[in-house]
Amino acid sequence: MRISELSERSGIAVATIKYYLREGLLPPGERTGPNQASYGEQHLRRLRLVRALIEIGGLPLATVGEVLTAVDSPDLPMFKLLGVVQDSLTTPPSAASDAEWERAAATVEAxxxxxxxxxxxSAPVADTLTSVLVRLAQLGYGDWGETVMPTYFDxxxxxAENDVTTALAAGGRGDIVDAVVVMTVLGDTALAAIRRIAQAQVSLELLKNSGESPR
Amino acid sequence: MRISELSERSGIAVATIKYYLREGLLPPGERTGPNQASYGEQHLRRLRLVRALIEIGGLPLATVGEVLTAVDSPDLPMFKLLGVVQDSLTTPPSAASDAEWERAAATVEAxxxxxxxxxxxSAPVADTLTSVLVRLAQLGYGDWGETVMPTYFDxxxxxAENDVTTALAAGGRGDIVDAVVVMTVLGDTALAAIRRIAQAQVSLELLKNSGESPR
Incomplete structure (x- = not known):
């Protein structure tokens, strides 16, 4: 297909597609004339992945390039590929004193x-979790590392078993990465929302059982 | 204690405390002279809650005022109080066509x-979840509503049972709200991080079992 059709089917402006081509985020099409090239379904899929990384993942273009390099390395084991995608979506942890940090890190490791x-x-995400535990301790909830976290882990x-199985079922390598990105980011929001719905339900049940009027 | 000690113990500047007093986010202290007032432990606790709502919850001051009004209404059932806190932390959903929205909403309701x-x-958070399902469908993952979501719900x-039990064990009404806010916001980040650690672990196990070198 021509670049105009690629633009139409992807919903991405021709100028943006040309920019991705120049930046190497999209492989060149097959030359069909001095100023024309032909693009295939793999270009459409790649555009969709780039969009997911930028729009949903909120990644800067340079990081998108890193992820795509990993996707395009045929020798990289799938496991490392998942790591590259996950790490690119991880927020760096905030600062803490050495003692606070070591205590929290020990809880995570245990x-x-x-x-x-x-x-x-799991090193980069484990750091994110450690920084949450540090913050909890600073707010006076240091014991939650032992009381709340085990349920979160289970x-x-x-x-995660469901996530990984579903992502691996998505098909080829590019499809899996696409699925991992979408699942990681939209899954966070979905899980947070469902957890709140469940919290409302559990407190409603508790209050009903305690005889207090729920509304 | 005097306002200077309140500032020292809370780590919040005197000017900020005075601002909270003017805005009604902090109840006035007991007058001890023409330009002096005395503050108690309940002021320290309230300051800590205001800070958690602003810094961790990212709430604008007006919304903090709404949450505090709910906290201070002795007749409001605990259940509604939890709702006010949760709703104040909920992001409004994005737009979608009527048909897309109704399909996703039906999945959540079912x-x-x-x-x-x-x-x-659960109406406001259910809308957040619905908007995630709409986005998933737009990205070609419409079936995840049936395949992935049930595990998320379970x-x-x-x-949530753990969350609510732990929050209710925190003690008095102000303590519970404080715990709910901290648990809601930091819990999201913790859960997201633990989910990624678990994803890494599960994919590692799958790849080991499949005979592919994990690293």
């Missing part, structure tokens, strides 16, 4: 070790 | 009805 989880590939495991 | 959950108190229920 929780993973107790489950036999490999601490190696539930997250069930969710 | 999932809740299947579990016997009361759809009534896991969120387990998490």
């Amino acid at each position: 929780e993973m070790a107790r489950r036999g989880w490999d601490p190696h590939p 539930s997250a495991r069930a969710i | 999932e809740m009805a299947r579990r016997g959950w009361d759809p009534h108190p 896991s969120a229920r387990a998490i």
Whole structure:
């Protein structure tokens, strides 16, 4: 298809597509004339992935380039590919004193070790979790690391099994990355919303049982 | 204690405390002289809650005022109080066509009805979830409403039971609201991080089982 049709089908302006081509985010089309090239379904799919990374993932273009380089490396194991996508979507943790940080990091490590989880590939996200525990401790909720987090770990495991199975079922390598990105980002929002719906339901049930009028 | 000590213990500048007093976010202290007032532990606790709402919840001051009005209404059932806190932390959903929206909303309603959950108190967060499902459908993942969401619902229920029990155990009314705010916001980040750690673990296990080198 010509670039005008690619633009129409993807909903992305021709000027933007040309910019992606210049930046190497989109591979060149097949030359069909001095000023014309032909594009295929793989270009449409790649455009969709770039859009998902920028619009949903909120990634800067340079990071999109890094993710795409990983996607295009045929020798990179799928596992490392998932890591590149995840790390690019991870927010860097905030600062804390050494003692606070070490205490929180020990809680995270203990929780993973107790489950036999490999601490190696989770380093960047584990730091995010550690910084949440630091903040909790600073706000006076230091015990939540032991009381609340185990349930989060168990539930997250069930969710992750579903996530990974669904993403791997998406098909080829580009499709999987697309699915991982969409699932990671939209899944966060979905899970947060469902958790709040469930919180409302649980408190409603508790209050009904306690005899207090729910509304 | 005097306002200078209140400032020291809370880490909030005297000028900011005076601003909160003028805006009615902090109740006045007990007058001890023409230009002096005495503040108690309840002022310190209230300051901490205001800070959590602003810094962690990212709420504008007007919304903080609404939440505090709910906290200070002794006749408001606990259940409604939780709703006010949750709704103040909910992002409004994005736009979608009527047909897309109704399809997604029907999926959310069906999932809740299947579990016997009361759809009534969850309206604003249910809209957030509906907008995620709309976006998923627009990206070609419309079937995730049926394949992925049920696990999210089951896991969120387990998490929410833990959340609510822990928050209610926090003590008095102000403490519970403080705990709900902190748990809602920091819980989102913690859960997102743990989910990613679990995704890494699950994909590592899958790849080990499939014989592919994990690294």
